[in-house]
Amino acid sequence: MPRFLVVILVLCFMSCNNKEVKINKVSTKSEKVVIAHRGASGYLPEHTLASKAMAHTMNVDFIEQDIVLSKDNVLVVIHDIHLESVTDVAIKFPDRNREDGRFYVVDFTFEELQQLNVSERFDPATNKAIFPNRFPLFKSNFKLHSLQEEIELIQGLNKSRSKNIGIYPEIKEPEFHQKEGKDISKIVLNVLAEYGYKTKEDNCILQCFDAKELKRIREEFKSELFLVQLIEFEEEELRMEEFAKYADGIGPWIPQIIKGKDKNGKWLISDLVMNAHKNNLKVHAYTFRADELGDFKTFDELLNVALYEANIDGFFTDFPDKVVDFINKN
Numbered sequence: 001m002p003r004f005l006v007v008i009l010v011l012c013f014m015s016c017n018n019k020e021v022k023i024n025k026v027s028t029k030s031e032k033v034v035i036a037h038r039g040a041s042g043y044l045p046e047h048t049l050a051s052k053a054m055a056h057t058m059n060v061d062f063i064e065q066d067i068v069l070s071k072d073n074v075l076v077v078i079h080d081i082h083l084e085s086v087t088d089v090a091i092k093f094p095d096r097n098r099e100d101g102r103f104y105v106v107d108f109t110f111e112e113l114q115q116l117n118v119s120e121r122f123d124p125a126t127n128k129a130i131f132p133n134r135f136p137l138f139k140s141n142f143k144l145h146s147l148q149e150e151i152e153l154i155q156g157l158n159k160s161r162s163k164n165i166g167i168y169p170e171i172k173e174p175e176f177h178q179k180e181g182k183d184i185s186k187i188v189l190n191v192l193a194e195y196g197y198k199t200k201e202d203n204c205i206l207q208c209f210d211a212k213e214l215k216r217i218r219e220e221f222k223s224e225l226f227l228v229q230l231i232e233f234e235e236e237e238l239r240m241e242e243f244a245k246y247a248d249g250i251g252p253w254i255p256q257i258i259k260g261k262d263k264n265g266k267w268l269i270s271d272l273v274m275n276a277h278k279n280n281l282k283v284h285a286y287t288f289r290a291d292e293l294g295d296f297k298t299f300d301e302l303l304n305v306a307l308y309e310a311n312i313d314g315f316f317t318d319f320p321d322k323v324v325d326f327i328n329k330n
């Protein structure tokens with residue numbers, strides 16, 4: 001073979017290889033995980049089955065469930081242990097509040113909870129919406145539902161849409177539940193196992209703010225699920241080595257990662273993500289909201305800094321479509 005032909009072939013091979021490198025790069029980016037925070041909660045009331053179905057059509061990686069127990073030990077998908085910020089409990093059951101004036105999920109049976117209408121989040125003191133440009137308060141017809149009902153919705157959509165979208169449950173306030181005589185983690189783990197979520201391969205990430213409880217889930221219950229330690233305080237940022245002993249990732253909030261701008265207008269990034277990565281912990285940060293931008297001019301600017309400057313691995317977002325678009329086009 002003439003020498004110049006060999007050179008051309010080698011060059012071709014190299015350029016093909018270059019293309020492959022580029023493709024690999026793209027696939028690295030697509031490993032960034034999009035988590036529908038309480039569903040597509042920027043568009044429909046949080047934690048309703050409607051908001052979960054909508055999130056599913058946005059082709060996210062995971063859909064989030066916050067979990068609280070009812071009086072009769074049903075796992076209810078709701079963000080707070082209280083009811084008054086997203087339901088009409090104060091109208092339907094006016095005498096059922098505790099001394100602190102609040103209505104607790106755990107004081108109601110699941111049958112009673114299903115009588116409530118669910119709304120976009122509001123401040124019960126003023127009846128004003130928390131996010132005024134979102135879905136209107138108490139319109140249409142939304143109800144509370146169980147973790148099982150939501151898993152069946154997501155697994156059903158996975159089947160009918162030929163997708164494999166995961167679940168991302170959060171155990172809420174385990175210590176409160178224990179004081180009420182309830183072992184919420186045990187009940188959650190049993191239900192997850194029943195629906196096929198047992199190991200890191202099963203497309204389920206389990207999260208909790210309570211470090212003692214998450215450690216217990218790994219060590220006492222011997223769970224093999226992917227575990228994420230949620231954090232919110234500065235002192236927790238120094239505990240990466242400890243978290244790495246039982247967790248697979250951490251979930252900090254954005255201000256723990258992006259610390260404002262310096263004098264030259266450059267975004268200041270903390271070393272939290274770097275330290276987490278050093279300890280083999282993934283970082284899934286909360287909460288990316290297109291209608292709560294803080295110092296950022298646009299949502300894309302926030303996403304850009306979080307992804308490329310801070311190098312986070314996952315986004316909890318109320319606007320999953322926008323984050324999926326951003327990741328696909330970048």
Ligand code: CA
Nearest residue numbers: 064065066170
């Ligand atoms: Ca949550």
